Amino acid sequence: MSPLRERVRRFLEKPGTASLARYQRQLPAIAELEDSLRNVTDAELADLAGEAEGDAEFCAIAREAALRALGERPFDVQLLGTLVMLSGHVAEMATGEGKTLAGALAAARYAWQGRSVHVMSVNDYLARRDAEWMRPVYDLLGVTVAWIDQTSTPDERRRAYQAQVTYAPVSEIGFDVLRDRLAGDAADLVTTQPDVVLIDEADSVMIDEALVPLVLAGSADEGSADREMAGIAAGLRPRLHYETDDDGRNVSLTNAGARAAERALGGIDLYAADQLDTLTRLNVALHAHALLERDVDYIVRDGKVHLISASRGRVAQLQRWPDGLQAAVEAKEALAATESGEILDSITIESLIRRYPRVCGMTGTAVTAGEELRQFYRLEVAVIPPNRPCVREDQPDRLYATLDQKEHAVIATVAAAHATGRPVLIGTLDVAESERLAEGLAAAELSCVVLNAKNDAQEAAIVAEAGALGAITVSTQMAGRGTDIRLGGRDGDPDEIASLGGLYVIGTGRHVSSRLDLQLRGRSGRQGDPGNSVFFVSLEDDLIASYAPDTEPPRDVDAAGRVSDADAHWAVGHAQRVAEGAHLEIHRNTFRYNRLIEDQRQVVLAHRDRVLRTSAAADALAGRCPERYAELAGTLDSQVVEGAARRIVLYHLDRGWADHLAVLAGIREGIHLRALGQGPNPFGMALDPLTEFHREAVALFGRLLDQVEERSAETFRTAEITAAGVDLDAAGLKRPSATWTYLVQDNPFGTVLDRALRRFGPSRRR
Ligand code: ADP
Ligand code: MG
Numbered sequence: 001m002s003p004l005r006e007r008v009r010r011f012l013e014k015p016g017t018a019s020l021a022r023y024q025r026q027l028p029a030i031a032e033l034e035d036s037l038r039n040v041t042d043a044e045l046a047d048l049a050g051e052a053e054g055d056a057e058f059c060a061i062a063r064e065a066a067l068r069a070l071g072e073r074p075f076d077v078q079l080l081g082t083l084v085m086l087s088g089h090v091a092e093m094a095t096g097e098g099k100t101l102a103g104a105l106a107a108a109r110y111a112w113q114g115r116s117v118h119v120m121s122v123n124d125y126l127a128r129r130d131a132e133w134m135r136p137v138y139d140l141l142g143v144t145v146a147w148i149d150q151t152s153t154p155d156e157r158r159r160a161y162q163a164q165v166t167y168a169p170v171s172e173i174g175f176d177v178l179r180d181r182l183a184g185d186a187a188d189l190v191t192t193q194p195d196v197v198l199i200d201e202a203d204s205v206m207i208d209e210a211l212v213p214l215v216l217a218g219s220a221d222e223g224s225a226d227r228e229m230a231g232i233a234a235g236l237r238p239r240l241h242y243e244t245d246d247d248g249r250n251v252s253l254t255n256a257g258a259r260a261a262e263r264a265l266g267g268i269d270l271y272a273a274d275q276l277d278t279l280t281r282l283n284v285a286l287h288a289h290a291l292l293e294r295d296v297d298y299i300v301r302d303g304k305v306h307l308i309s310a311s312r313g314r315v316a317q318l319q320r321w322p323d324g325l326q327a328a329v330e331a332k333e334a335l336a337a338t339e340s341g342e343i344l345d346s347i348t349i350e351s352l353i354r355r356y357p358r359v360c361g362m363t364g365t366a367v368t369a370g371e372e373l374r375q376f377y378r379l380e381v382a383v384i385p386p387n388r389p390c391v392r393e394d395q396p397d398r399l400y401a402t403l404d405q406k407e408h409a410v411i412a413t414v415a416a417a418h419a420t421g422r423p424v425l426i427g428t429l430d431v432a433e434s435e436r437l438a439e440g441l442a443a444a445e446l447s448c449v450v451l452n453a454k455n456d457a458q459e460a461a462i463v464a465e466a467g468a469l470g471a472i473t474v475s476t477q478m479a480g481r482g483t484d485i486r487l488g489g490r491d492g493d494p495d496e497i498a499s500l501g502g503l504y505v506i507g508t509g510r511h512v513s514s515r516l517d518l519q520l521r522g523r524s525g526r527q528g529d530p531g532n533s534v535f536f537v538s539l540e541d542d543l544i545a546s547y548a549p550d551t552e553p554p555r556d557v558d559a560a561g562r563v564s565d566a567d568a569h570w571a572v573g574h575a576q577r578v579a580e581g582a583h584l585e586i587h588r589n590t591f592r593y594n595r596l597i598e599d600q601r602q603v604v605l606a607h608r609d610r611v612l613r614t615s616a617a618a619d620a621l622a623g624r625c626p627e628r629y630a631e632l633a634g635t636l637d638s639q640v641v642e643g644a645a646r647r648i649v650l651y652h653l654d655r656g657w658a659d660h661l662a663v664l665a666g667i668r669e670g671i672h673l674r675a676l677g678q679g680p681n682p683f684g685m686a687l688d689p690l691t692e693f694h695r696e697a698v699a700l701f702g703r704l705l706d707q708v709e710e711r712s713a714e715t716f717r718t719a720e721i722t723a724a725g726v727d728l729d730a731a732g733l734k735r736p737s738a739t740w741t742y743l744v745q746d747n748p749f750g751t752v753l754d755r756a757l758r759r760f761g762p763s764r765r766r
Contacts, residue, residue: 017370018380023083026056027076033060042068046142050112055086058112062105062141069136070101075387078102084382085360086110090202090373092366092383094390096484096526099362103198104134104165106360111143111164115358116195119167122204124149125457130200131167138165148172157190170205174214174352181216181345181605184650186612194355202361203369203515206377210350211590217343229285230331232264236286244290251290253283280666281328288328295432298329303336305329344658350376350591351598364522368515372584376591392502392525395534397510398562399569401554405561406538410508411440413536414472418446422500423471425485427520428508429542434474437508441472448472465489466523467503469496485523494529502531509541510572512579537572539563547582548575589690596694597664600701604657607705608650617649617712618642624713632721644726645716651733652711656704667696 037060040048045065052058059079067073074082081091081102086109093099107117121127131147138145146163148156150172157176160166176191183189199205236242241257244250253261261282262270270279292298298305305326330336353359359377366373366381373379400406410426417424426448428434438450449466451459451473460483466473468489487497497503503524511517517535524531537544544551551571554563563569610616618641622629632641668689719731728734 017367018084018087018089018382020080020084020382020384023080023087023382026059026083027079029056030060030063030079033057034063037061037064040064042140045140049108049141049143052109052112055083055109058109059083059105062108062137065140066101066105066137069140072098072101074098074101074105077384077387079105080382080384081362082106082109084384085198085362088358088360089380089382090361090363090366092381093362093364094386094526095364095522096486097384097386099200100130100133101137103200103362104130104137107165107196107198108138108141108143110196110198110358112141116161116192117165118173118194118197118356119165120170120173120197120199120205120353121167122201123169124172125460126200127167127169127172129460148176154188154190161190161192170199170209170349170352171214174347174349175216177352177355178214178216178345178347181608182654183612184647194357196358196360197353197356199353199359199361200363202363202373203366204363205349206353206361207369207372207515207587210376211348211587211594213346213348214352215343215346227331229281230289230328232261232282233285233289233328234332235264236260236289238290242286242290251286253286284325285328285331288325288332292325292329292332294333296430299431300333300335305333305335343661344654345601345661347598347601348594351594351601353377354598365515365518368513368518372587376587386528388528390525391528392521392531392533394521395532397535397537397569397572399564399572400536400538400561401540401557401563402561403538403540406508406536406541407437407440409560409562410437410506410536411444411446413506413534414441415444415446417504418470418472420500421470422502422504423467423469423487423497424473424504424506425466425523426472426474426506426508428474428476429511431476433508434476438474441474446472448474451475459483467497468492484526486526487529498530502529505531505533507533507535510535510537510543510576512543512576512583514576514580539568539571543579544571544575546575547578548572551575592690593668593693596697597661600660600697600704601657603701604653604704608653611646611649611653615642615645618645620649620709621645621713621716624709625717628717636721636723640723640725641721644721645712647726647728648715648719649708649712651728652708652715655733656708656711660700660704663700664693664697668693 033056037045037048045061045068049058049061049065052061059082062082063074063079075098077093078098078101081093081097081099082105084091085103085106091099091102093102103119107119110117119127119130121130127147128149131145135145143165144163145165145167146160148160148166148168150169152160152172160168161176173191180189180191236253236257238244240254241260242251242253258270262268265278268275268278270282294300300306354377359379361379367383370381373381398409400409414424414426426437428437434450438448441448449462449472451462462473463475463483463485465471466489467485467487469492471489485503487494487502505521505524507517507520511520521533524533539551539554548571552567554565554568556564558564618629629641632644715726715728715731715733719726719728719733
């Protein structure tokens with residue numbers, strides 16, 4: 001391609017996309033080697049894989065291995081995917097194109113390059129399934145493979161990480177990294193040095209779930225006085241006492257509200273510097289009261305609050321909100337408070353991924369996330385064409401004036417398609433909507449299966465049947481489900497379903513991102529199958545109410561409520577673009593905030609590692625307290641003194657870091673609330689919470705390691721140290737007796753800091 005044409009092509013393509021040309025050029029060489037490999041023995045194949053000079057040679061060998069192991073000869077487009085991942089990019093390949101295999105071949109090549117590969121899946125079920133499914137291919141290629149799930153023991157995990165390729169859900173890798181943070185002995189470490197990560201459903205993990213913190217908590221704590229706050233929040237009236245933003249992300253007290261709360265709390269001044277804690281708790285309670293809605297944001301089952309994951313629209317196992325918010329919702333629903341603990345450490349999924357020097361991935365919808373992948377991970381996306389051209393027909397939105405009219409139309413459309421036997425997959429935006437729709441379908445005598453992710457393995461089996469004759473399947477968002485839908489289901493006749501028109505995908509509303517719309521549409525039309533997709537939208541949908549609230553009432557409405565105004569149709573796309581912009585901004589802000597903490601965390605971790613593996617602790621303490629050191633060294637074995645010094649320093653380092661995190665969280669809340677209390681300041685420039693946060697956080701961190709050393713010296717001087725080591729408990733320095741891990745669903749409205757930034761930041765829109 002001439003340079004000009006190349007530039008024009010780049011100009012026309014979406015930002016962040018990588019050209020496929022250099023990978024396509026390798027295909028003839030791969031094809032040429034194919035026949036010569038037919039007669040090679042299995043054992044020779046593994047040897048050849050190890051000796052392969054270039055990627056093309058390896059791909060030819062891998063193609064032969066896959067054919068022998070699975071009976072599936074990788075298509076050219078799959079090998080393009082493999083090559084793209086080997087270059088450290090994200091491969092966009094539609095659902096059903098065979099990404100599992102393409103990814104495995106890339107992982108095997110990395111392994112032969114001497115690297116250790118983690119393949120990250122979105123859940124336990126997929127990690128296990130994919131590792132076992134691909135195992136015969138890895139065996140032929142002479143590469144070791146293992147998997148980890150929630151139930152794996154520490155020994156199993158340690159062994160799994162020793163394999164050349166390890167499949168694991170993102171959360172388990174994160175938890176292992178966090179648990180290793182507390183190891184008292186280098187022999188207890190489970191994880192290995194991060195090297196290559198290959199992420200399946202890359203957009204779902206890296207964008208939708210990026211900000212979810214994984215948390216390691218320890219030692220039980222008292223419940224809280226949040227019931228009092230919940231009572232006060234429940235007594236406040238919307239508009240009079242508090243105001244919510246149109247998009248339902250922010251709630252703030254009015255002056256009248258602050259006065260009412262101050263009276264209820266016995267006449268305190270909420271905005272006094274020493275009432276920061278009260279103000280924070282009240283704000284959290286108000287948040288739970290005014291912004292979190294039962295059956296949309298969470299459900300109550302068996303006396304517990306279960307979160308509904310904002311990005312996947314289904315019950316999120318193992319997830320909770322940040323502690324205060326969880327307690328506030330429990331208080332609001334008058335439920336017993338669940339265990340809460342001190343956060344010992346936490347890491348976001350984004351930070352977890354950024355630890356790997358080489359990141360690559362695959363997904364059906366990457367290009368719409370290209371801008372974010374480039375900004376946050378410096379990754380490029382390469383769009384791989386489908387093996388067979390996609391003939392799915394994506395119909396224009398059907399827009400209705402009201403929700404009721406929309407729901408009627410959905411049911412009528414399902415009934416009509418179902419009458420022909422055609423399978424229908426209906427994607428809803430939340431659990432409450434799924435249930436309402438199922439009732440509506442039942443009333444119309446249509447039986448359906450509703451998915452709400454209680455069990456990933458079981459759900460995968462159900463999704464696999466969604467293409468069967470006469471199936472009606474209702475599901476919340478399909479992103480990251482990892483199961484492709486074969487026409488006819490497991491054992492039906494695909495041609496029969498194809499002759500009916502293939503899978504009919506219906507969305508009951510546009511998502512907050514067009515990428516999620518595409519994920520749903522992509523379930524139909526796999527491998528050149530026929531199919532349709534259509535979204536039903538109403539002007540009463542949350543998307544429009546939140547992001548295009550000024551939309552004019554429609555002029556052109558028929559008897560069934562169908563709207564044909566061009567303006568109204570435009571408003572739907574507009575609302576989605578505004579929502580996408582808002583989410584990107586939140587991500588960007590949280591990213592900046594997390595970056596600083598992550599940098600500090602790395603410094604602490606590097607220090608901890610030195611303490612764990614060397615005599616650094618003893619050396620430092622010998623320097624600080626030479627007399628005490630000489631005294632101990634005179635009577636005790638040097639190993640014992642070294643071990644005691646190590647335990648003392650680790651204790652204070654871990655303690656110091658946990659406290660530091662808690663203080664940072666407090667600062668983050670506090671800055672925002674102080675800013676809210678003061679209102680926009682008279683000089684026109686709002687207090688910039690991020691700058692303020694940085695200033696305080698950097699100053700605090702500057703003192704952290706010194707303090708750790710001082711406290712360690714103090715303990716070293718005073719604690720009893722015998723041949724049995726140091727008795728930290730007797731010195732009142734208790735390590736957490738129990739630890740546990742969980743994911744925090746960072747509250748769906750963005751963190752308090754984000755809300756502050758949105759309120760005061762220079763880029764606030766609307
Ligand atoms: P994706 O993750 O891209 O949605 P999967 O990896 O789940 O797709 O594969 C979808 C289906 O395609 C699987 O049933 C798999 O066995 C099949 N498949 C993958 N590659 C090939 C191939 N080269 N030839 C035939 N079938 C294939
Ligand atoms: Mg997949």
